Amino acid sequence: MFRNMRKLVIGGVVILALLLAACGTPAPPPAAETPAPGVTPPPAPTTAPPPPEEVTITWATIAGFYTDWAEEVARDFEAETGWNVEVVDIDFSQLYEKQVIEFVGGTGAYDIITYDVGWKAEFANSGYILPLDDYIAASDPEEIQFEDIHPAIVEGSCRWKGNVWGLPFYTFTMGYFYRCDLFEDPGEMAAFEAEYGYPLDVPQTYEQMADIAEFFHRMPGDTLKGEVLSDEFYGIGLMAGRFPHVQDEMMSIAWTWGEKLIKDDGTPGTMEPRFLEAVHLYRDQLMPHAPPGAATSAYDEVVGQMRQGMIAQTAAFYLDQWANMVKTEDEVPGSEICAATSPGAHTWVGALTLAINAGSKHPDQAWEFLKWITGPEAQRKFAEGGGSTCRLSILTDQEFLEGRRLAVGHFPVLNEVLDHEAECNFYPNYYYVPQGGKIYDEETTYFSAAASGEYSVEEAMQKLADAIEMHCAGPCEIPNDHLGADYSPVPCPYTFDKSVQMRK
């Protein structure tokens, strides 16, 4: 028996040696396959739907308060149509792979799926989802009111290669939150101007954000608004943990500075000098003034830090968290939370968007539910509960906003960001790359590694560049010709106007 074991061990070592000897130059990554041929849009629905009791529409979506609302609203749809709607809520960190597993397995388990802006190109290119153009054309325009969806969201989240692939459920577009009671305290304002030479106000650049972070970082025994602190107070809250949010913060800086994750020629832009400077600013000038937990934080920890009165501001942050953030005013005496655009207002602009699974057994019925829940009526109900809709008619409805500061106080700022994106025609190349979903995960790893100091900034960004090249098997394809033959996303100058804020 032991002789056999010995043979097994020796045999294995020999095979391993052969493998290592054969290694030499590692095999190049397999060449990128040509994308799957475009899916022929299905004909407009003509057949009568099956009897109501036979249809269950399964919708995979992100877990959170949005899903709680969706389940409530789905009951209205069920009552109206007699169809069943099953809402499957999945944590965002697993939403991509859980849906893709169902796609590649061809199970048809989900009729409606939810995609993030970075996954749009991949899902469309791989034939996982159906184009909606014919469905939209065959539907009553009043039911959809497509022109009511903000054009920045339509371009960023819904369109790819000329087709519409989904309709937005809600937007996570980023802005900026801060303690305006601190920023408007006369003592703090005087001290800031004396130290930095310009008035304390909403930062219009990331350098100003870094100054504010440094200024408000206080030790126990220091004063804040004239009161002596018993605990350390931090200048900024950051989402630097190994979650998808760290790249949202860092890319907001890079994009504002005109840098690109993927350059116009499809090669990675992470080693460009100014890109490296952006990551250095995050790590060297913002991280030191964030709570120690920043290196493991996701967005909910930053909300917790604000509500515990630990931080003065966020970096670029999800405006849809307004309803949570504003609860700080109940929990920290004398505090007021204000929303603004992030410096330069070039940030993650997009929505969690609903699409029809190409493998759905009930595509027509799925379409009925999809257009209903993204339609004006359901979206208004969503907004009443604090949901971040993408519909212009709601975002700009002053009557609707009146008296609803706690739920939708961020809407004017959200509209500012979306308007700026659309007017500037700024749509990052990354939004169109078919390997976007995988690159998104690599960003999480290497931006977190840079932020935590595991690697130097240069090392981490080189590794990210290598990973991008591996996934794209060379330069990435960027099918955004519809934006113009020589299109390049170039940031536009922007100054935030505080008059749009909804104050306490």
Added chain:
Amino acid sequence: MDTAIEKAPGVGKARKRAMSDTWYAVLLITPASIIIIFFALFPLLYAIMLSFRHVDLTSAVGIGPYVGLDNYRFALNDRIFWESTRRTLTFAVCAVSIEMVFGVAIAFLLNGLRWFKGIVRSLLILPIASAPAAVGLVWRYMYHPDFGVYNGILAALGLPEQNWLGDVRLAMPSVIIFDIWQWTPFVALIVLAGLQSLPREPFEAAELDGASTWRVLRRLTLPMLAPVLTLVFVLRTIDAIRLYDVILSLSHGGPGTATETLTYYLYRISLKYFRLDIGSAIALLFLYATVVFTAVALRSMMRVQAERARRA
């Protein structure tokens, strides 16, 4: 003569019983065999097949053509593979060593306990009985530098607070501490069972001869416990190198890649990037290493068992 043997009373019946015993044994192991075939053997063979093909489930390729040893070549030249292997081995060596030492010590203490032995034993089971992913989530909040209880305790004692899961130097030790908390009781209970099954006569004889406690431990207890210690060491090591669910809930492999073990990397490459070709190659290399380790580790124990059986 054959006829005489065949006609001898009892022989035919004995032969019939032998056949029935065989088929009975087959019948008893059939359900487990079916499960093993469908849930272990078939996936293993499928993974071997995939490891020799180009497989990218999210591209038009799907399950593509044979590429020979390219996937193994890629894995063995993959920097991330070797870094995650190094982290996995670091974790396993540190965690298992400490668990063995603490576990044996606790077992000896428990063995000498006169009162509340049952209650203590029951309490020891609690960490093992808890789902690692759920407990990992709790520990993540306990480790939190801003809100966590551990830093609260350190602050109360006047000691500097730590960034347990956020500091790249402390993140892996924090995971190791969690693993030691969860699995030391397992080692302790197995070793305790081994201690309680040892024959008393040699110890009585040693006591009569005036042997010291240390001599008894070194010359009698530990050698007699060797098979149990070897077994629990192998089981814990295999479990430790497969670490995944705790990493997912505790640290997500971060900060950066500081706690990304080989299994977590395998999850990333197979279920985030859907490169089942490279994932299968890595998994098979991992399986091979585990089998070799187990064979080598158990060799001495098996030799002793074989010797005892031969003498018996």
